[in-house]
Amino acid sequence: MVPPKNLSELPKAPGSCVSSLVQESRENAMVEAAHDPQGRYDLAEFGLKEMIECGRALRIESQNSATMEDAARRIVSFLHGKLSSAYGQTNCALVRCFKTHRFFDLPVELEKVARKALLQNDPSPSLPCLTLLATAGDRPEWNDRRTSQGHAVIPLESVELVERAPMIAALIRQMGLEIESTLYPDPQIILDSEQHTFNVFHVENANGDPLIPAQKGFVGAYGISSVLGFGGLLPSGELFAIILFSKVRITRETAELFRTIALGVKLALLPFTRGRIFDDDPINRPGRHLEENLKTIQDEQLRSETATLQLLLSALEDTALYQTRRLHLSNQKLVLQAESVQRQGARLSAMLEATSDAVFLLDREWRFTFLNHYAQTLIANGVDLIGQNVWELFPHAVGTNFWVEYRKAMLEGQDVKFQEYYPPPLDRWFEVHAFPSDDGIAAFFHDVTDRRRQEETLRQTEKLAAAGKLAASLAHEINNPLEAITNLLYLVGGDERLSAETKSFVALAEGELKRVSEITSQMLRFHRQSTFASEVNLVAVCESVLALYKGRLDQANVKVIKAFPSSAVVTGYEGEIRQVLANLVGNAIDASRLGGSLWLKVRYRKSLQDGRPGVTVTVADSGSGMSKAVAARIFEPFFTTKGITGSGLGLWISLDLVKKHGGRLSLRTSELFSRHGTVFSLFLPADMGREAARSDFERE
Ligand SMILES: Nc1ncnc2c1ncn2[C@@H]1O[C@H](COP(=O)(O)OP(=O)(O)OP(=O)(O)O)[C@@H](O)[C@H]1O
Ligand SMILES: [Mg+2]
Known part of the structure; x- marks a missing residue:
């Protein structure tokens, strides 16, 4: 930014908003300077934000410079120091500021250097010489223009000569200038170009590029990846350029952003175009400008500043517009996204609810x-x-x-x-x-409660099936020796020499043996279930169950009271019906710990529900009876009041089997002291119906 002190001295441009812009920028600059004096800008991630911040910081940095060289030195030092990675490594190995300078105006020592490089002995006083104004770099000797070996001053004597320095030629051209007009500046063209030219010189891949000199000793040795030059014309027709030799890749997009920064550099150099260029120049530089009137110089400077500021303003306006458009678009996108997120959220919570x-x-x-x-x-x-x-x-x-x-x-x-x-x-x-x-x-x-229970049931059922198989094979194995013993006992019993007492013992042994045979054949029948429904005589099934439990009934002191017709036939699976009745009788015995009676009644009846003909088997005991809570759960799998001696599967499986037969299982139970006991009624239709069986109970 132009030093505020100088500007305030200048007359205001009529009808321009420059002064307010300058005022605003000055305030912003002060805020910014206080805000981020350590700010770093990484060329690898250089965007619009960095462009604006870096341009502004650069203008602040060059404020109150004493000479153009001083301003240029501050600028190159700033760029060398602040263009760096987050870890503080410099992006650029070398940053240089060049300016074309008339031969006539060169300081003595540069004039000497220039003379040595000249082809002709008597150069024109206005011969432009590309002069190194300031330098900053990674090596100590790169930080003083006086120590530069070959680039301190290069006289631009002819188009051919400039062409021999391809980088300089390309720099001039890429900045939108004719080499010719740089060599012989025409005031009319200058004014016009000054207002439009702020192009950049960019070589993205410096390695091996013919435009970049010193490939081995510099580009290769210092890892130069890209070269970026930016600058423009000063009102005097002189050219200025900053060249960055960068170790990180500078993309075309980043290079473009430096057009705007070039304007900032120009504003920093402008106050000195007709004043002190080099530090060594005297404070009131005498010479060829003496004849020019101060007013004309001020006018020229003001015009140039106004033009530059307008360019800067329009560049920033473009940026602002571009950003506003982007903001608007991303705002719209955000609104759409927010709506879609909302919809998705609503859908998600509906799903999570469902x-x-x-x-x-x-x-x-x-x-x-x-x-x-x-x-x-x-x-x-x-x-x-x-x-x-x-x-x-x-x-x-x-x-x-x-x-x-x-x-x-x-x-x-x-x-x-x-x-x-x-x-x-x-x-x-x-x-x-x-x-x-x-x-x-x-x-x-x-x-997963039901799943776990089902898994547990499956495990138990498998265990039961395995136990059943084992029992059946045991029964089968026992059967053969039993037959042999029966035959032998028969033979022994037929021996005339036996005493009457021994004969009675043999008869007793035969009776007990018969019971063992009956038990083993029952066990076999339990296991051998038919796959087809057949006629089942429920009286015979009840008898066989009683035979199976005879031992336990006697032991528990339970008296059996039977009421059977001669036969009661239904169609069904005998093994399964036996299993149901065995469980009902087993439960009745379990409930009669103190002894008691077991009533077993079989009769032809019609279903109370739908009048279907069938058989009802009633199993009643005078045992403990059940509470309402227990009775409500007895058909659940694993529900048992018998601790480890019961699996709690008996009635659950029984109900399933009864359902399969289209039958019905109901109960009445009482815990009353005067009348305790349980009555299970099993109804089986004569023909297996399709209707599922239901379970219910009554309580007295
Ligand atoms: N006649 C009955 N008198 C009293 N309680 C009974 C009677 N029948 C069943 N119960 C109750 O119902 C429960 C469940 O009976 P279920 O036959 O399903 O299982 P369990 O007899 O306990 O075990 P298992 O699987 O060995 O048969 C019994 O634990 C018992 O509390
Ligand atoms: Mg049971």
Whole structure:
């Protein structure tokens, strides 16, 4: 930025907004200077923001310079120091500021250097010489223009000569200038070009590029990746350019951004175009400008500043417009995205509500952010949990499996799946699946109680089937020796020499042996189930069950009272019906610990529900009876009051078998002291009906 002091002395441009822009920029500059004096700009990530910030910081940096050389030195030092990576490594190995200078105006020592390079002995006083104004770089000797070996001053004697320095020629051309007009500046063309020219010279890949000199000793040795030059014309027709030899790749897009920075550089150099160029120039430089009137110089400077500021303004306006358009577009996009996110959110929560799982979400601070309806009923108990910390709400859960698994999901980002039991009143098993996300975790609770019970049932059924098989094979194995013993006893019994007492013992042994045979054949029949329904005589089945339980009945002191017709036939699976009756009789014996009576009644009847003909078997005992709570659950799998001696599967399986036969199983029970006991009624249709059996009970 132009030093404020100088500007305030200049007359105001009529009808221009320059002064207010300058005023505003000055305030901003002061704020910015206080705000980020250490700001770094990395060429690898240089964007519009960096362009504006860097341009502004650069103008502040060059304020109050004493000479053009001083301003240029500050600019190159700033660019060398501040264009750097986040770790402070400089982006550019070397930054240089060149300016064309009339031979006549060269300081003595540069004039000497220039003379040595000249082809002709008597150069024109206005011969332009490309002069190194300031330099800053990674090596100490690159930080003083006086130590430059070959680039301190290069006289631009002819177009051919300039062409021999391809980088200079390309620099001039890429800046939108004719080499000719640089050599012989025409005031008319200058004014016009000055207002439009702020192009950049850019070689993205410097390695091996013919435009860049000193490939081996400089480009290769210092890892130069890209070269960027930017500058323009001064009102005197002189050219200025800053050249960055960058170790990081400068893209075309980044290079373009330096057009605007070039304007800032120009504003910094402008106050000195007719004043002190080099530090060594005297304060009131005498010479060829003496004849020029101060007013004309001021006018020229003001015109140039105005033009540059207008260019800067329009560049910044373009940027502002571009950014506004982008902002507008991204705003629209954001609105659309927000709407879509909202829709998705609504869809997601509808889905989470519709799922049969309980779902809740926790943020990274373990606070609830969402609970679906099921989760609310499961854990919230009517309280609003949103925003509350899960471990503060449920301190007893700290250290449990939930705590361990949720932490795994939250802190280690793992998907976790585990099963946990919720004690009464829930009395359910849940499979919990917790997923980590950027926001925290999502936990899904799936009720697996039924599945676990089914799995358990399956295991038990398999065990029972295996036990049944074993029993059947044992019975089969026992049968053969039994037959042999029976035959032998028969032979022994027929021996005339035996005493009457021995004969009675043999007869007793034969009786007991007959019972053993009956038991083994019953066991075999239990196992051998037919695959086809056949006629089953329920009287015979009842007899066989009683025979099986005779030992236990006698032992428990239970008297059996039978009421059987001669036969009662239904169509069904004999093995399965026997299994049902055996369980009913077994349960009755279990309930009659103190002895008592067991009534077993078989009769032809019509179904009370639909009048179908069939047979009813009533199994009644004078045992303990059941409470209402027990009776309500006896058909559930695994429900037992017998501890480890009962599996709780008997009635559950029985009901299933009865249903299969289209029958019905009902009960009445009483715990009353005066009249305790249980009556199970099994109705089996004569022909297996399709209707499912129902279970119910009455209580007295
Ligand atoms: N006649 C009965 N008198 C009293 N309680 C009974 C009677 N029959 C069944 N129960 C009750 O019903 C429960 C369930 O009976 P179920 O036959 O299903 O299983 P279980 O007899 O306990 O075990 P198992 O699988 O060995 O049969 C019993 O534990 C008992 O509490
Ligand atoms: Mg039982």
